[in-house]
Amino acid sequence: MRLINIILQNLSKRPLRSTLTTSGIALAVASFIALVGLSRGLEYAWMKNLMDRDTHILAYSAGSVELLTGSMDEGLSDALLQIDGVRDVAGELIDLISLDYGLAILISGWQPDCYLWQSLQIKEGHLPTLQEKQGAVIGRQLAKSINIRPKDKITIRDQSFVVTGIFEQGSAMSDGMLILFLPAFQELLGRPGKVTAFNLRLEHPENFKNLERVVKNLFNRFPEIQFTETRQITKNNKVLKILRAMAWSTSAIALLMGLFMVLNTLMMSVNERTREIGILSAIGWSSSRILTMIVIEGLFMATGGILLGSGLGIGLLKWLAGLPQVQGFIEPQISLSLILEVSAAAIFLGIAGSIYPAWRAVKLNPIDALHYE
């Protein structure tokens, strides 16, 4: 007989209570994975979108909380190109627009001759030619959602555009976008000569020192513009910081509730087993062994919750990311580090929730425990 057998028997003596507690922890773990996975998914989708285009630095209005609200003169691209180390500059106008289909989608307007078009992997049709001023290309995912094929027309704010091709980049945000020529989009939005951001491609992006030097020169020359390296773009964004904080706070609350469930279950369990604990002490079981037994019971429930919750959380995250309202914005991020983080949190709460009941158990006077009814 091993200690583990006694522990499993203790848990199985109250199967409903043990199951409910484990389920509570599982829900906390699942919500952590889903919420944090969603916020990280949004960050990852954005970052990958930029990396797919071969953009090394994104430039946008300094002080803007939300990127989409920024506005800069399109003509700045010539000045940006003068900076040593900058190979290409592509102005971009971005906005979130509701279509008649009831979907809100990201639409991007690119300068007709910029490098960004070359980064698109056209799967059907072709890129719009310079003559096709109302031409557009659409991401595979969006095309599927709204059932659009090459040569179909799409109406945006009463203006008609012709889809010339469908592209597929392999990332949620990219494949959920519609891309027009910049002048047509500027006319549509009533923002002539304006862009939201500039995409910068550098000459030697692999050289970290070169990257730093270029960014420093850009900051000095254009203090009114924020320059962020692609990989850092999500860290500095204030809206994403708020989303991250909200995801973490909500998850923390769920985990705290899980902690109280473990505490409550084990308090009740210890109370019911007072006499049994007295017997164990009377026959010579040390306080540390009794304490270990109760803490391991808590750990068992936490582990069960982690396994169940991980499966639930991953399923929930994938389902949420597949919802039409969310498609095109989020790429579900289920990394090993996320699972390990939540596992560590759940194990901590398994231990924390069992320490007090265990301490109470070993503090009992053995004879009082033996006489407990």
Added chain:
Amino acid sequence: MYNAIIQLEGVSRYYDGNCVKALEDLTLRVDYKEWLTIIGPSGSGKSTLLHLMCGLDRPSHGHVFFEGKEPRSIREWTHLRSRKIGFVFQSFNLLPTLTTLENVALPMFELVHSAKQRRSNAMDLLERVGLANRAHHRPPQLSGGERQRVAIARSLANSPTLILADEPTGNLDSSSAKSIMGLLKEIHIKEKITIVLVTHNPSMMNYDDRLIKIIDGSIV
């Protein structure tokens, strides 16, 4: 070297803020290999005395020595109970969800780290008390006499030098009671284990080397 396994000096035990007296200024010595019977009416303090002898309870005043040393903490007493003291309760105090084999093996967790060894040792003890064929039954499936045999086997788990038995036949019929007393006597003689037995039944007084009587918390 000392002859006394247990020594109580000026021990008193009160409850409810000194309102209820269980024992008063009691001095007692128990020698090695002795069989001591403690007799007295119900409520005289017999069980309290036994509990003080193994640290299940602490005296309000006085000192309790085990093998010449005074254990100061719960931890020290627990250490002694796991290695040197076995206890047999009137109500058996077996864990109903464990088998008899598992109940007997329970005290061995502190000293025997191999599960296989614990199982083997427990089976040997059950054979000694004549219950090897009931190893995989649970206490509710056993008679009163059988449960007390399991409890005795459990008390022998770590080869103690002292067994304290609190009314071990209190819940048994006369035939089972006689059988249990015979088993304890056999253990006392063969293993040379000191036994302190508490009873209020005069028919249980024929096994001892020494008899003391307690009335109203004092030795008469």
